[in-house]
Amino acid sequence: MKLPVSTEWLLHCATSLAQLEPRATASAAQLAEHYDLPAPYLAKQLQALVRAGVLAATTGPRGGFRLARKPAEITLLQIVEAVDGPSSPYECREIRQQGRGALPAEECRNACILAAKMADAHDAWRRSLAGVSLADILGELPAWAPERTRSLLTGAKDAGSGRRGTPR
């Protein structure tokens, strides 16, 4: 089982946006340049975070993405499930009800015990990721990180407009 490659992209992009000043935004192009990612595909993935209520998108010449909520209110689970959906990696196709050993339907009113144990494991995975917020991640970064991120990420906007060649 594999999560999409873009899971790493969005975890990092959300962490970077969490380091901007309040109301500041970064565009998909800036985020793509910051991590050397394919901009059109990243833009599509960022929209998934908007639909999930993790990011807000603003339009206009200064438009871009910012967090839709406080970092403490955004969990890694919300980001990961915005990319990959909430379903369990284990799919129960009820093979207990097929073949020579098929159980009668009245014996299958409850979930298969194997499916239930696989669901327990998925719940443990979800609880682990739901217990980590972007505020927790920011708390683990070195003290110099946010200023560096702001400078390099939003400096790209000025570089792109031709007014300044170096990050602020």
Add this chain to the structure above:
Amino acid sequence: MKLPVSTEWLLHCATSLAQLEPRATASAAQLAEHYDLPAPYLAKQLQALVRAGVLAATTGPRGGFRLARKPAEITLLQIVEAVDGPSSPYECREIRQQGRGALPAEECRNACILAAKMADAHDAWRRSLAGVSLADILGELPAWAPERTRSLLTGAKDAGSGRRGTPR
């Protein structure tokens, strides 16, 4: 992220084999018939359980598969990882070291905090599955299940030989 469809097959096959009398075996053909599964592909997957030390394969006219260890010593994690491998669904490609925002290598001696949190979640998933043995699963089955499984699963051998048309 999705586990292979055969994960369900092998969890059920191992549970069925755990219900046989000691030293009794069932062939890939019998297990395939029991659950209406494609026999050649199931046989290949059962070999993965042999390589993982979950099943033992015996040869000869009465040959087949049986548990390699006691049900209490076989966990769901061992079965699932025999099918899908032990790697985490999250792949960290170190995008923190690429692009305009690339961190210098000396800042990346420790694992990325995001990768570490994703690894924590995978550990929680693994711990959950490692905490459930086939003996635990057998303990949740109704009292009539083992005799029924033995009859239908090993009865198929006689039916296949043409000597008896109905399960014992």
